[in-house]
Amino acid sequence: MNTPKLSTALNQAVNGVSIGLMCVAFVITFLHVIGRYVLRAPIFYSEELARFCFIWTTFLGASIVHRNDEHTAVSYFVGKLPFKTRTVFYIIRSVIILLLLIGLAYYGFLQSIARSELRMPATGISWTYVYSSLAVGSVLMTFSTVKHIRNAVNSLRSR
Numbered sequence: 001m002n003t004p005k006l007s008t009a010l011n012q013a014v015n016g017v018s019i020g021l022m023c024v025a026f027v028i029t030f031l032h033v034i035g036r037y038v039l040r041a042p043i044f045y046s047e048e049l050a051r052f053c054f055i056w057t058t059f060l061g062a063s064i065v066h067r068n069d070e071h072t073a074v075s076y077f078v079g080k081l082p083f084k085t086r087t088v089f090y091i092i093r094s095v096i097i098l099l100l101l102i103g104l105a106y107y108g109f110l111q112s113i114a115r116s117e118l119r120m121p122a123t124g125i126s127w128t129y130v131y132s133s134l135a136v137g138s139v140l141m142t143f144s145t146v147k148h149i150r151n152a153v154n155s156l157r158s159r
């Protein structure tokens with residue numbers, strides 16, 4: 001399997017898992033509200049499961065937005081700069097982001113190991129799975145950042 005196919009498969013998997021987790025969070029929260037306020041019998045594990053899904057969706061969603069370079073930005077002044085200057089600023093910004101993401105991935109990994117003995121009370125899910133979302137999301141964003149830097153350097157070279 002070549003790199004573009006692997007990248008496309010990974011992107012589709014991240015998109016699918018993110019959508020699936022958001023759907024689970026929505027359904028479980030909806031059922032919890034119905035159970036609590038209509039049936040007077042709330043689902044005891046719904047808050048933990050919804051939190052788990054929302055945390056993972058946050059980091060996977062951030063990686064999707066970062067992959068597409070669609071984060072909110074104020075580009076008015078940067079847009080007025082010449083192409084080469086703008087691209088150099090973009091590369092500098094991306095390198096800073098890359099360093100931060102490497103740190104987040106590293107410390108997310110350390111936290112997931114440190115929390116391996118802790119379990120959520122209602123579901124029994126290990127906190128390792130919650131904290132690993134930080135490491136996984138950061139690694140996915142690291143891949144995207146490297147790709148963005150490579151593309152920006154190539155665009156500078158081609159001009």
